[in-house]
Amino acid sequence: xxxxxxxxxxxxxxxxxxxxxxxxxxxxxxxxRAVSNVLGNGVDAVVTLLTYPPPWxxxxxxxxxxxxxxxxxVGIGTAAGLAFLWNLQLWHATxxxxxxxxxxxxxxxAIAMPIGILxxxxxxxxxxxxxxLDFMQTMPAFVYLIPAIPFFGLGQVSAMxxxxxxxxxxxxxxxxxxxxxxxxxxxxxxxxxxxxxxxxLFKIQLPLAVPTIMAGINQTIMLALSMVVxxxxxxxxxxxxxxxxxxxxxxPGAGFEAGIAIVIVAMxxxxxxxxxxxxxTKRH
Amino acid sequence: xxKIRVHNLTKIFGEPTGPAMQLLKExxxxxxxxxxxxxxxxxxxxSFDVEEGEIVVVMGLSGCGKSTLIRCINxxxxxxxxxxxxxxxxxxxxxxxxxxxxxxxRFGMVFQNFALFPHRTILDNVAFGLEVRGMERDERxxxxxxxxxQVGLEGWEQAYPSQLSGGMQQRVGLxxxxxxxxxxxxxDEAFSALDPLIRRDMQHELIALQSRVRKxxxxxxxDLDEALKLGDRIVLMKDGYVVQTxxxxxxxxxPANRYVERFVEDVDxxxxxxxxxxxxxxxxxxxxxxxxxxxxxxxxxVSYSSLLVLNRDNTLAGYVLAEETAEAIRRGDRDVCAILRxxxxxxxxxxxxxxxxxxxxxxxxxxxxxxxxxRLLGTIVKSNVLxxxxxxxxxxxxxxxxxxxxxxxxxxPAA
Numbered sequence: 001x002x003x004x005x006x007x008x009x010x011x012x013x014x015x016x017x018x019x020x021x022x023x024x025x026x027x028x029x030x031x032x033r034a035v036s037n038v039l040g041n042g043v044d045a046v047v048t049l050l051t052y053p054p055p056w057x058x059x060x061x062x063x064x065x066x067x068x069x070x071x072x073x074v075g076i077g078t079a080a081g082l083a084f085l086w087n088l089q090l091w092h093a094t095x096x097x098x099x100x101x102x103x104x105x106x107x108x109x110a111i112a113m114p115i116g117i118l119x120x121x122x123x124x125x126x127x128x129x130x131x132x133l134d135f136m137q138t139m140p141a142f143v144y145l146i147p148a149i150p151f152f153g154l155g156q157v158s159a160m161x162x163x164x165x166x167x168x169x170x171x172x173x174x175x176x177x178x179x180x181x182x183x184x185x186x187x188x189x190x191x192x193x194x195x196x197x198x199x200x201l202f203k204i205q206l207p208l209a210v211p212t213i214m215a216g217i218n219q220t221i222m223l224a225l226s227m228v229v230x231x232x233x234x235x236x237x238x239x240x241x242x243x244x245x246x247x248x249x250x251x252p253g254a255g256f257e258a259g260i261a262i263v264i265v266a267m268x269x270x271x272x273x274x275x276x277x278x279x280x281t282k283r284h
Numbered sequence: 285x286x287k288i289r290v291h292n293l294t295k296i297f298g299e300p301t302g303p304a305m306q307l308l309k310e311x312x313x314x315x316x317x318x319x320x321x322x323x324x325x326x327x328x329x330x331s332f333d334v335e336e337g338e339i340v341v342v343m344g345l346s347g348c349g350k351s352t353l354i355r356c357i358n359x360x361x362x363x364x365x366x367x368x369x370x371x372x373x374x375x376x377x378x379x380x381x382x383x384x385x386x387x388x389x390r391f392g393m394v395f396q397n398f399a400l401f402p403h404r405t406i407l408d409n410v411a412f413g414l415e416v417r418g419m420e421r422d423e424r425x426x427x428x429x430x431x432x433x434q435v436g437l438e439g440w441e442q443a444y445p446s447q448l449s450g451g452m453q454q455r456v457g458l459x460x461x462x463x464x465x466x467x468x469x470x471x472d473e474a475f476s477a478l479d480p481l482i483r484r485d486m487q488h489e490l491i492a493l494q495s496r497v498r499k500x501x502x503x504x505x506x507d508l509d510e511a512l513k514l515g516d517r518i519v520l521m522k523d524g525y526v527v528q529t530x531x532x533x534x535x536x537x538x539p540a541n542r543y544v545e546r547f548v549e550d551v552d553x554x555x556x557x558x559x560x561x562x563x564x565x566x567x568x569x570x571x572x573x574x575x576x577x578x579x580x581x582x583x584x585x586v587s588y589s590s591l592l593v594l595n596r597d598n599t600l601a602g603y604v605l606a607e608e609t610a611e612a613i614r615r616g617d618r619d620v621c622a623i624l625r626x627x628x629x630x631x632x633x634x635x636x637x638x639x640x641x642x643x644x645x646x647x648x649x650x651x652x653x654x655x656x657x658x659r660l661l662g663t664i665v666k667s668n669v670l671x672x673x674x675x676x677x678x679x680x681x682x683x684x685x686x687x688x689x690x691x692x693x694x695x696x697p698a699a
Contacts, residue, residue, distance in 0.1 A: 194413070208403055
C-alpha cells in the first residue's frame with residue numbers, strides 16, 4: 001500500500017520557495033549585501049565604542065541613564081547587574097548582545113510604527129496585515145535564519161534580520177491597538193474643531209497611544225533578546241554565542257552563566273522601557 | 285435671513301440608501317424601514333430655522349435622532365438628503381476643505397462627556413481650536429486665557445482635566461468652544477452628565493453667558509425642564525421626526541399630539557403653583573419722584589428694559605420704559621411722572637400660575653404681584669414661571685429618575 005498522496009505527486013512548495021528566494025537573491029543581493037555592510041559596520045562601531053573605555057565608565061553611564069529614565073532603584077539595579085556581568089568576564093559578549101538588540105529593536109520599531117499607525121487608521125489595512133503578523137510570529141524563528149544567510153551573509157546582520165522579522169509583530173499590533181483605543185469622542189472633538197487628519201494623529205491619537213506603543217516596544221525588545229541565542233547559530237556572537245558554545249561542549253555551568261547574563265540584560269531593558277511607558281500614562 | 289436653516293434633512297445609516305429613501309417617501313416609519321432594508325433611519329425630513337442669537341433646544345428621548353441632527357449641522361455625520369444652510373450657504377454641498385474651514389471658524393461644540401484631551405493641560409485643551417487653525421502660541425494662550433476667565437476658571441491653566449470635577453471639566457469644554465469665537469455653539473447634551481445641582485448652576489450660567497456673548501446656540505437635551513429653561517424655541521423629536529416646534533409656552537399650552545402631551549403632562553404643575561410662590565424680589569425699582577437720569581442709570585446697571593415705579597408709600601404707580609426714559613432726559617424732565625405707564629399687569633399673590641402663563645405671553649414687562657393695599661410684593665417674568673415649573677418637577681423626580689432616558693442616544697449604524 002502506497003503511503004504517497006493519491007493521483008498527484010508532492011506539491012513542490014519547497015522548490016517554489018527556493019526558486020523564488022534564488023531569484024530574489026540574484027536580483028537584490030547586491031542591495032542587501034550593501035545594507036549588510038553598513039549595518040555590520042555600525043554594529044561593530046558601537047560594540048567598539050562600548051568596549052573601548054574601561055567597563056566601570058560604561059556601567060556608570062548606563063546606570064545614570066537608567067536612573068534618569070526609570071528612577072533610582074532601576075539605576076542601582078543596572079549598576080549591580082552590569083558589574084556582576086563584568087565580574088563573570090562576560091563584558092564583551094554582553095555589549096555585543098546589547099548592541100545587537102538595540103539595533104534590531106530600532107529597525108523593527110522604525111518599520112513597525114508606520115505600519116501600526118496605518119493599521120490603526122484603516123480598518124481594511126488592519127484586516128490585511130493581521131494574518132501576515134500571525135504568520136511572522138508563529139513561523140519557528142529558526143526558519144528565518146536560513147534565507148537570511150544568502151541575503152546578508154553569515155554573522156550579525158543575518159541574525160538582526162531574523163530578529164527584526166520575529167520581534168516586529170508586537171510593536172505593530174500594539175501601535176495599532178493604541179491608536180484604535182483612543183476614545184471616539186476625542187477624535188470626534190478634534191474633528192469638530194476642524195483638525196486635519198495629520199493634526200488629529202499627531203496632537204491626539206499618537207500622544208494618547210504612547211503608553212500602549214511603549215508596551216509594544218517593550219515586547220519587541222524582549223523577543224529580540226530571546227532571538228539572540230538562536231541567532232548565535234549563524235554566528236551572531238554575544239551572550240547567545242556563549243550559550244551555544246556551552247551547549248556544544250556540554251558545559252552546564254558556563255551555559256547558566258551566559259543564561260543568567262541574558263536574564264540580567266532582559267531585566268534591565270524591561271524595567272527601563274516599562275517605566276518609560278508608565279510615565280506616559282501617569283496623568284490619565 | 286435665518287442663521288441656520290435646516291430643510292428636509294434626512295440621514296440613513298448604511299448603504300445603499302436608495303431603497304430606504306424610497307420607503308421613506310412612501311411614508312414608512314423607522315421600524316418598518318429597518319425591517320425591510322436593514323438600514324437605520326437616523327432623522328427624517330427635519331426642518332427648522334434658528335435665528336441669530338437664539339437658543340434652540342432640540343429635545344427628545346434616547347434614539348430620537350437629536351444627536352445625529354446636531355452632528356449633521358457641522359457635518360460630523362454626512363446627511364443623506366436635504367440641506368443645512370448657514371447664513372444662506374448650503375453646507376451639505378461643501379468640499380472637505382471647506383468643511384474644515386467652516387468648523388474652524390464658525391462652530392464651537394460642547395460634548396456630553398466633555399471630551400477633553402487627557403494629555404493636554406486645561407489651557408492647551410481650550411486653545412486646541414486655535415492651535416489647529418495655526419495661531420501663534422502667544423496669541424492663542426492669551427485668547428484661551430480670556431476664554432477661561434469667561435467661565436470662571438482662571439488659575440487652572442496648567443492643571444490636567446483629570447484634576448477637575450465634572451462641572452469644572454464642562455466649563456473647560458465650554459471655554460474650548462468659546463475660544464474660537466464661533467457664531468454658532470452646538471451643545472450636545474452638554475449638562476446631562478452633571479449631577480442635578482451642578483447642572484442647574486451651569487444652566488443659569490449659560491443663560492448669563494448668553495446674555496453677554498449672544499451666540500446662536502443649538503442645544504440638545506432629553507430633559508424637558510432643561511429645554512424649558514434654556515430654549516427660546518424648542519424642537520421636539522421622536523423616532524427621527526420633528527413632532528412639534530415652538531416656544532416653551534406654546535409647547536406647554538398647546539401640545540401638538542399625544543406624544544408631546546405625555547411629555548408635558550408631568551410638568552403641568554401650573555395649577556398648584558401661585559403667583560406668591562413663583563415671584564422674585566423685584567430687585568431694582570424706581571420711585572415716582574426720582575429724576576429720569578437716576579432711573580435710566582439703574583436700569584442699565586441691572587440691564588432691564590423697564591422698571592416698576594412706586595409711590596412713596598410703596599404702592600405701585602406703574603412702570604417706565606428705557607427708551608422713553610431716555611427721551612425724558614433729552615426733554616429735561618425733572619421726574620418720571622410724564623412717561624409713567626399705568627397699564628401695568630398686576631396680580632394678587634394667590635393668582636394661580638395657569639393664568640400667569642397666559643398673562644405673561646402678552647406683555648413686555650414683568651407682572652407685578654401686589655397685596656390688597658396695592659403694595660409691591662415681587663415680580664414675575666417668564667423665566668420665573670418656567671424655572672419654577674422645572675424646579676417642582678426636579679424635586680419630585682430626584683431620587684428615582686426612572687423615566688430619565690439613557691445618556692447616550694447615538695444611533696449605531698446597523699453593520
